[in-house]
Every structure is written in structure tokens, then in C-alpha cells.
Amino acid sequence: MIRPIKIALQAVLVMGLGLLAAGTLRAQDYPSQAIRVIVPFGAGDAIDGTARVIADRLKEELEVPIIVQNVPGAGGSRGALSAAQAPADGYTLLMGSTGALTAGPLIRNAGYKTDDFVAVAQLVEVPIGLAVRADSPYQSIEDVVEAAKSDPGGVTYATPAPGSTQHINMERFAKEQGIELTHIGGQGGKGAVTKALTGEVDFVFVGASNYTSLADGGKLRVLGVAAPERVPYLRDVPTFGEQGYDLDAAVWFGIVARKDTPQPVIDQLGEAVAQVAREPETKTLYDKFHLTDAYLDAPAFQERIEDNVAQHRVVLSDIGLIE
Amino acid sequence: MDLISLSDLAAAFVRLADPLVLGWIVVGVAVGAVFGASPGLTATAGVALATPLTFGLGFEASMALLLGLYCAGYFAGSIPAILVNTPGAPGNAATSVDGYAMAHSGRADLAISLSVVSSFAGGVISAAILMVFAPVLAGLALEFTSVEYFTLALFGLICVAAVSRGSLVKGMISAALGMLLGTVGIDPVGGMMRFTLGLPELQSGVSLLPALIAFFAVTEILAQAAAPATGVAVSRQQPIRLRDLVPIYVRHKWLVLKSAVIGTSTGILPGTGPTIASWISYGEAARSTRDERLGEGVPAGVIAPETANNAVTGGALVPLLTLGIPGDTVTAVLLGAFLIQGIDPGPFFMVTNGDLFALILLILVAANILILVLGLGLRRYLPAILRVPPRILLPIIGVLCATGGFAIGNASFDVTLVAVLGLAGFILTCFGFPMPPLVIGLVLGPIVEVNLRNALIANQMDPTVFLTRPISAALLLALVLLLVVAWRRSSAR
The missing domain is CATH 3.40.190.10 (Periplasmic binding protein-like II)
Structure with missing residues (x-):
């Protein structure tokens, strides 16, 4: 009967230290707690699979648990909405897609806008x-x-x-x-x-x-x-x-964070994602799902998002989906 | 195309006999039972969450886990539907009508046994159909355009009559309300927002899962809570012997076969699934048995929907394995699991991967046998839940409804939605409006709408297309005949 008690005591001690550490580190050191990645599509599809594999590797890079949460609906807008409602502390990220970021909020009152988010890194495109x-x-x-x-x-x-x-x-x-x-x-x-x-x-x-x-x-x-x-x-x-036709069109997927997330946090996330995106295992996975590796860093991804919004605005008003 | 070769089948037997593969089927069935039985969690969610776990597994183990989960997930929702009127998944909603009535009159054991055996029968018959007719049936999926989906959904609305006990008018009003609720959200043809009350959360519409929890479970909880304390006494449960089932199935053998065919065909059509299959079967049981007591707790009311919803499994695999197009929401997730294994299912799958096809068939049969054994083994213990006094049971179900509402999309908004819809459902039942037609309206309304509009757009707004396409014309003719016969019978009385 001594062993279980000892183990319990040790556990309490470790947890206490953990809490103490969390309290002191919280302010300066990111990340100090689990990060939530919202995938705005149903579990099990190619993008969800990709997000889960990347989350698995990010967990090792950032040394905190990464929780993938599926919030499907409205072509990705429902998940984007719940990411937009989270605090801008870098602990809630969104696996953003072309439609949810650069079309949905233009067409309807989706409850969020494109510029509620800032780019971290683009990952893949189809x-x-x-x-x-x-x-x-x-x-x-x-x-x-x-x-x-x-x-x-x-x-x-x-x-x-x-x-x-x-x-x-x-x-x-x-x-x-x-x-x-x-x-x-x-x-x-x-x-x-x-x-x-x-x-x-x-x-x-x-x-x-x-x-x-x-x-x-x-x-x-x-x-x-x-x-x-x-x-x-x-x-x-x-x-x-x-x-002889000039048309490049792809659906892209990438990680975005809430705007006003501190720049050092964005940078740190960006580095970790870049590291994971470069690995051969990640590329093998992309091949299986027929995803095209299209890594872009934060500034380049941000530019693409803004370009798409400008482009989409013109087309959407032409076809009468926005006034 | 040839039938499956015997050598492939023999090789698949050997691979299936691997204890590890059998073990994964057991795990799959167990996990599937939990997902199926929990309100808000479905087989689709279970398969989706298990898929990433199969990244490191081989094909055999991966399929064993996922297909076991699939079959058990479609079955297990019937247990809470029977015991506490809380269908664990949309596909089991039809079962709750007669199943819950049976449990209330002391025949929970019989209802669960019927559900287990019917699910087994549906699953195995559909696997047999998949094995023999898959290449031929793939053609069926390709005959269905928006025109046919529209008439099929219209046909499906007949079952509103079967579940409108008491007043057909009130049943139709309920169905209309359900269809109206189905228009909330983004217009699937025009892309605009409709009836969202300015709430961005409603842009994805009122989905079936929160509605189901609200209209069945929450409404029932409120009804029981409102009833006088001594009013709703549950009769003493009578256990049954398995041989009592034999005469029931002998009497209903054609119903089983018919429901299995309805389930399999519904599974083959992309965009439909166990929910529609079970209601259509239930409606068909009502038409063919002409049993006035259907809805008050008769075996046919459990046999028809439970055979049909599990028969969807084999059917939904037909387009997946022959065209790479999923037949229901679970097979949509399975597609990802195939890709992970380096297999891209399509027209060549059965030709080049006959061995894997054989293995999939055997896993389906094994999973269904396991459901039979486990289900019949546990059937005696499950009704014990009915001995829990309502003052304890009801709050527990209430908590499960709230967590289930949250689990659907990880959003607290859905919990509010469940509460609001549940209260609305309770008020409607107080005025005698039945809930099942409302759910049927919510399921079929959007299918009727989007396919009517798409069919017209694709055919230059020409309405005669519904009569010139053969399947559509035949369905419409059958619909008219059914209505005429029903009208004559009721006016003769």
C-alpha cells in the first residue's frame, strides 16, 4: 500500500510544480499551454488528415499539445467564425481555406471578416x-x-x-x-x-x-x-x-491566426510550421492525398490572401453575389 | 465484369483469420457502438476520428477497425431510441416510434432483439448484394440526376402519412414546419443567406443532429417532466426467449427482404443515407402490412427501419468502390482512409484489387456477426435502464443532450439551438403535432428544394423533364397510384 501513496504524492507534487511554472511562464514564454487548431471541415477529409499530421509534428516542435478541432459547416465559414471569436493570443489557430477566407465573408454576413485573421503560413493547394x-x-x-x-x-x-x-x-x-x-x-x-x-x-x-x-x-x-x-x-x-488560355486557379489551405496576435508569437509559429512543412514525411503525406506542396511564409501568404480578396470582389459583383 | 474469384475469397479468409485483424473488428464494433448510441456522436464522427489512427496500420487492420465501426455505428443508435426515445443517430429515429412504445409496454427485450437481428440481416444481405451486383448497380447511381432525386424525395414524403397518427392534417403541418426549418442558412442554389435572424451561426442551417436531439429527446424529457408523477408508469419488462423471434421473422420475411433492398438502393445513391432509408422502409411497412397498430409498438415498426439502415452500409460502398464516389457520409470519410493506404478507389478497383474487395466483404460479414452475438448477449441487461426512476434518468438524458449538442460541431451555439428547438417541439406536441413528420420534413425538404431548382436550371426551366425521364416518370406514377388507392380505401371505410 505504500507504493500507490508514493505515486499519488509524486503526482500531486508534479502537478503543483506544473501549475506554478504555468503561472510564471505564461507572460513571456509562448507557448505555455495547449494550442487549438480549428479545421473548418468535417473530420476525415484530406485537409483534416493533413492538419492532424502537421499538428502531430508541431506538438514536438512547440512542446505543447496541439488539439485539432473540427467545426464544419457553411463551406468553412462556421469554423472560421469560431476561430474569429477566440482571443488573439496564438492559442487558437485556423486552418484557413480559399473559400472561407476570401469569398464567404464577402458574400454574406459570416460574422467575421478576412482581415480578422493574419497569415502564418500557406501549406498546400489543389x-x-x-x-x-x-x-x-x-x-x-x-x-x-x-x-x-x-x-x-x-x-x-x-x-x-x-x-x-x-x-x-x-x-x-x-x-x-x-x-x-x-x-x-x-x-x-x-x-x-x-x-x-x-x-x-x-x-x-x-x-x-x-x-x-x-x-x-x-x-x-x-x-x-x-x-x-x-x-x-x-x-x-x-x-x-x-x-492558350491564361488561367491559374487553385484552392489553397494555410494556417492563420487572429489579428492582433503578438508578432513574436506569429514568428515563432511560422518557424515551427516551416520546419514541419519541409520534412520528407510531410511531403509523402501530401502525395497520398494528391495535395500540391505550396508552402508560403507569412508575408507571401498574406499577399496572396489580399490579392484573392480583390480579385473575388470583382467577380462576385459581376455575377450578382455581392452588390 | 466477373464475379469475385474463389481464390481471392479464400485468400481473404486467411487474412481475416489473423487474430490481429479480428481484434481490430472487435475494437471497431465496440467503439462504433458507443458512437452510435451517444446522441450527437455518429458513425461518421467515429470513423472520422479513427481514420488518423489508421495511418500506421496496414490495409487489413485499417478496414477491420473502420468497417466494424461503420456497421456497429448504424445499429447502436437504436438502443437509446428504443429505451429512452433518444435516437443515437439520425438513422435510428424511425426505430424510436414503435421501439419506444414497445419498451414502454414492457417489451424492451423483444424490441432490442428485433433491432439486433434485423440489423444483422440488413448488413449481411447488403454485403451479398455488394458482392454479386456491385458493377451493375454502379450504373444505378449514374442514372440519378437532380430530376430523379426530386421525385424520389417527393415519394419519400409519403411516409409522413405513416407517422401522422391521429391527425393527418397535423402531421402535414409538422412536415411543412420541418421543411421550412430546412430552408434556414445559405441558399444552396443562389448562395444567399435565408432566415438566419442575423445570427452568423445559423449560416450552416439547422442541421439534423441538433434537431433530432431536440425533437425526440428534449421534447420527451419535457413531456415526462410535465406529466403527473404517477402518470407515466413503465410496464414490467418481460424477457423473451430467442425462439420467440422465429415466428415473427417467418411472418415478416418479405418485409426484411424489401427493407434490405430499400436500404441498399438508398445507400447506392450518393447524398442519401440511413435516415432516408429507414423512413422510406417504415412508410413501406405501414403501406404493406396495413397494420392499424403500427406506431403503437409492433415488431414491423422496428424490423423495417433497422434492416434498412444497416443495409445502407453495403449499398454505400458500391459507388465508393466502383467510382470513387461515396454513397453516404461515412463512406466519404472512408475515401480518405483508402488514400492513406495508397489506394484510390475507382473503376479499376475491383479488377486490380479483387483480393482487397473480397477482404472488405468478409470484414463486413464478420462485423455483422459480431453485432449479432454481442447484441443478443447484452439484450437482457440493457432494459435495466428503464428501472431507473425518471427523476434520476431524465436529468441524465438532459445532460447527454447538452453534451451531444456540443459534440456535433464543438460549438456552444448548438446547445442553445437544441434547447430552443426542444422547447418548441414540446409546445407543438402539447397541441398534438407529432414530431417524426417534422424530422422527415427537415430531412427531405432541402433535397426536394435544391433538386427541383437544379433540375429546372439544368433543363432550361422545362418542367416536362420530370415526366420525360423514365425513372422520374415511374416514381411519379407510383406516387399517384399510391395516393389514389389510399384515398379509395379511406373513402370506402
């Missing part, structure tokens, strides 16, 4: 690709554009949702080409792909990683990927640029 059902008459991007020219509004396409990055970028493309397309929301990326497979829409415009096995299996034909260079998992598919 270039958006255009695909048609295998028996579609369209063989190239040009075929689609020509068809839309001869029948304004007659060509239909699906994206995950109205106001999504994919929707905004296709409308931008349509405006540049002087064509008119009809959009249908697809209830998520896979839902949009299904709409193309069933023939409900003429083409689908979602993250190119959604097409891999269906393209291999001959059910879908990917006509183009809106990226500066070809993606490794769809080697045979030309980019928009190769076909």
Missing part, C-alpha cells in the same frame, strides 16, 4: 481542373469555349457550391472569354463530379485531385488543369496555359 464525361463531344478547352459562344447559357457546369472558389474562377474565366455559362451547385466536390458523370451538366470544375481514378478508369476526360505546370497525378492532362 489546382482546379475541368473535366467532362467520357462520351462528351468536347475534346479541349477550346471546344467548350466555342460551344458556349454559339449557345450562350446553354453550356452547364457544376462546382461544389455557389460562391465557391471554383465557381468564382470559372465565372472569371467566362467573363474573360466573353462567354456565358450556367452554373449548378453540386453539393461538394464529389457531388459536382457526379453531376458530370450522370450527364446532368456538360462539365465539372473542381479540384483536380477529385478526378484521378475516374480519369484512369475511362469514365471522365480531364480537358485541362488551371495550374502553371502539369500535376503529377494527371501527367497526360495539359494545363490551360498549354492550350
Whole structure:
């Protein structure tokens, strides 16, 4: 009976010391307590998987527990809202996405604004690709554009949702080409792909990683990927640029913190994330999920966020989603 | 395409016999039972949280854990639905109608046994359908455009009649309220906000989980609390012998088969799931058995939804394994687990990975056998919960409702939502408005709306498309026939 008592005493002692340490270190040393990373999507999808692996490594870098919390809903806006409501102390971070940061708050009263957050680091992106059902008459991007020219509004396409990055970028493309397309929301990326497979829409415009096995299996034909260079998992598919169309469009994901978070905290987080993002294990994981490694440091990521907002504002008012 | 080869099946047997793989199935089933039975936590959440744990596991262990969790998660929600009118997951809501009535009249043991055996039957039949017909059925998923989803959901609304006991008019008003509640949030076609009362938290709408906790559990707690202390006495529980089940299943053999087919087909269609499958089966049971007592606690009311919701498992794997498109929310998460294992399911999966396909089938069957054994083993002990006096039981369920509300999205707003909706539900029941139609309206309303609008947009606003597409036309014809027959029967009486 002596051992358990001894262990209990030791435990109390350690906990007491811990509390004492937490009290004194709290002010100067970040981080001194668990950090919460909000993933604004359901658990289990590629971004959640990525966040969890990175959190696991960050835990070792920062030497505090990292808790990944899923707050899904409203295309990422629900999670962003709960991150925006947390104190600006660097203990609540958001896995921000293109839609939730640079489109959602422009379209509606999402309860937060883009500039409620500051960039820590961009991690990955998924270039958006255009695909048609295998028996579609369209063989190239040009075929689609020509068809839309001869029948304004007659060509239909699906994206995950109205106001999504994919929707905004296709409308931008349509405006540049002087064509008119009809959009249908697809209830998520896979839902949009299904709409193309069933023939409900003429083409689908979602993250190119959604097409891999269906393209291999001959059910879908990917006509183009809106990226500066070809993606490794769809080697045979030309980019928009190769076909003479200037369109780079990707969905990106990166870590952001509340604005007014002390700069030293942002810097320290940025360094730790950079360290993890460089590791080969992280890259292997990205490959499995068909995510493109797109690390950007805080200033570069911040610039991209602001560019996207400016760009999206124009397109969204063109298509009538904002006044 | 060929059926699965015998050598693949034999090899899969050997891999399944590995004690480690069997052990992971046991873990999966146990964890799934907890997630399924806890309000607010679902099989989807369980599989999602377990997926990162499989990063370091092999394919066999990973699938054993996740598929075990999947099957048990769809079943276990029936236990609290039967015992305390608190469906653990949306797919078990239909079970609570007759299941809870049975428990109240002292037949909790029978209701749980029926739920266990029906879930087993649904799971195994759907796995068999997956094995034999997967390549053919993948085509079915590709026949369904917005047009067909609209008519299917319209068809599904028939089951409102089956659960509108007392007054059909009040049932329809409840369903309409549910559909209205389903319009809250971002308009899925236009992208604008609707009826959010200026609350940004409502932009994601009123989701099914908080609504379910509110309209079933909270409403029931308030109703019991309002009843006089001696009023709601639970009858003495009568244990049953397993052989008593045999005549019941002999009588309902076609209902089991029909519900399994409904469940599997619903699973195959992306964007639907166990909730819709179980209500449609329940509605079908009401139509075909013509049992006036359905809703007051008869076996058919438990057999139909519980067979159907577990039959969704095999069905939902059809599009996942043949097209890489998930058939329900759990298979959406499973897709990530496949990618982690370096497998990208799609048209080639069964051709090039026949061995893995065989293994998946065997794991499904093993998980269902385990549910049967564990479920029947525990059935006698579970009704003990009904002996807890209401003054102790009700507050405990109340706390579970609040934690469940929080667990859905880690947001305290949802707890408030549960409380507000629960109070509203209680007020509605006081005026005789039934709750099940409200939940059906909330489930089917958004499907009806978004697919009606998308179907029209995709077809240049031409409404005749609902009659010119064959599946849609057939569904509409069946709908009209059902209504005519029902009307004639009621006017003949």
C-alpha cells in the first residue's frame, strides 16, 4: 500500500510544480499551454488528415499539445467564425481555406471578416481542373469555349457550391472569354463530379485531385488543369496555359491566426510550421492525398490572401453575389 | 465484369483469420457502438476520428477497425431510441416510434432483439448484394440526376402519412414546419443567406443532429417532466426467449427482404443515407402490412427501419468502390482512409484489387456477426435502464443532450439551438403535432428544394423533364397510384 501513496504524492507534487511554472511562464514564454487548431471541415477529409499530421509534428516542435478541432459547416465559414471569436493570443489557430477566407465573408454576413485573421503560413493547394464525361463531344478547352459562344447559357457546369472558389474562377474565366455559362451547385466536390458523370451538366470544375481514378478508369476526360505546370497525378492532362488560355486557379489551405496576435508569437509559429512543412514525411503525406506542396511564409501568404480578396470582389459583383 | 474469384475469397479468409485483424473488428464494433448510441456522436464522427489512427496500420487492420465501426455505428443508435426515445443517430429515429412504445409496454427485450437481428440481416444481405451486383448497380447511381432525386424525395414524403397518427392534417403541418426549418442558412442554389435572424451561426442551417436531439429527446424529457408523477408508469419488462423471434421473422420475411433492398438502393445513391432509408422502409411497412397498430409498438415498426439502415452500409460502398464516389457520409470519410493506404478507389478497383474487395466483404460479414452475438448477449441487461426512476434518468438524458449538442460541431451555439428547438417541439406536441413528420420534413425538404431548382436550371426551366425521364416518370406514377388507392380505401371505410 505504500507504493500507490508514493505515486499519488509524486503526482500531486508534479502537478503543483506544473501549475506554478504555468503561472510564471505564461507572460513571456509562448507557448505555455495547449494550442487549438480549428479545421473548418468535417473530420476525415484530406485537409483534416493533413492538419492532424502537421499538428502531430508541431506538438514536438512547440512542446505543447496541439488539439485539432473540427467545426464544419457553411463551406468553412462556421469554423472560421469560431476561430474569429477566440482571443488573439496564438492559442487558437485556423486552418484557413480559399473559400472561407476570401469569398464567404464577402458574400454574406459570416460574422467575421478576412482581415480578422493574419497569415502564418500557406501549406498546400489543389489546382482546379475541368473535366467532362467520357462520351462528351468536347475534346479541349477550346471546344467548350466555342460551344458556349454559339449557345450562350446553354453550356452547364457544376462546382461544389455557389460562391465557391471554383465557381468564382470559372465565372472569371467566362467573363474573360466573353462567354456565358450556367452554373449548378453540386453539393461538394464529389457531388459536382457526379453531376458530370450522370450527364446532368456538360462539365465539372473542381479540384483536380477529385478526378484521378475516374480519369484512369475511362469514365471522365480531364480537358485541362488551371495550374502553371502539369500535376503529377494527371501527367497526360495539359494545363490551360498549354492550350492558350491564361488561367491559374487553385484552392489553397494555410494556417492563420487572429489579428492582433503578438508578432513574436506569429514568428515563432511560422518557424515551427516551416520546419514541419519541409520534412520528407510531410511531403509523402501530401502525395497520398494528391495535395500540391505550396508552402508560403507569412508575408507571401498574406499577399496572396489580399490579392484573392480583390480579385473575388470583382467577380462576385459581376455575377450578382455581392452588390 | 466477373464475379469475385474463389481464390481471392479464400485468400481473404486467411487474412481475416489473423487474430490481429479480428481484434481490430472487435475494437471497431465496440467503439462504433458507443458512437452510435451517444446522441450527437455518429458513425461518421467515429470513423472520422479513427481514420488518423489508421495511418500506421496496414490495409487489413485499417478496414477491420473502420468497417466494424461503420456497421456497429448504424445499429447502436437504436438502443437509446428504443429505451429512452433518444435516437443515437439520425438513422435510428424511425426505430424510436414503435421501439419506444414497445419498451414502454414492457417489451424492451423483444424490441432490442428485433433491432439486433434485423440489423444483422440488413448488413449481411447488403454485403451479398455488394458482392454479386456491385458493377451493375454502379450504373444505378449514374442514372440519378437532380430530376430523379426530386421525385424520389417527393415519394419519400409519403411516409409522413405513416407517422401522422391521429391527425393527418397535423402531421402535414409538422412536415411543412420541418421543411421550412430546412430552408434556414445559405441558399444552396443562389448562395444567399435565408432566415438566419442575423445570427452568423445559423449560416450552416439547422442541421439534423441538433434537431433530432431536440425533437425526440428534449421534447420527451419535457413531456415526462410535465406529466403527473404517477402518470407515466413503465410496464414490467418481460424477457423473451430467442425462439420467440422465429415466428415473427417467418411472418415478416418479405418485409426484411424489401427493407434490405430499400436500404441498399438508398445507400447506392450518393447524398442519401440511413435516415432516408429507414423512413422510406417504415412508410413501406405501414403501406404493406396495413397494420392499424403500427406506431403503437409492433415488431414491423422496428424490423423495417433497422434492416434498412444497416443495409445502407453495403449499398454505400458500391459507388465508393466502383467510382470513387461515396454513397453516404461515412463512406466519404472512408475515401480518405483508402488514400492513406495508397489506394484510390475507382473503376479499376475491383479488377486490380479483387483480393482487397473480397477482404472488405468478409470484414463486413464478420462485423455483422459480431453485432449479432454481442447484441443478443447484452439484450437482457440493457432494459435495466428503464428501472431507473425518471427523476434520476431524465436529468441524465438532459445532460447527454447538452453534451451531444456540443459534440456535433464543438460549438456552444448548438446547445442553445437544441434547447430552443426542444422547447418548441414540446409546445407543438402539447397541441398534438407529432414530431417524426417534422424530422422527415427537415430531412427531405432541402433535397426536394435544391433538386427541383437544379433540375429546372439544368433543363432550361422545362418542367416536362420530370415526366420525360423514365425513372422520374415511374416514381411519379407510383406516387399517384399510391395516393389514389389510399384515398379509395379511406373513402370506402
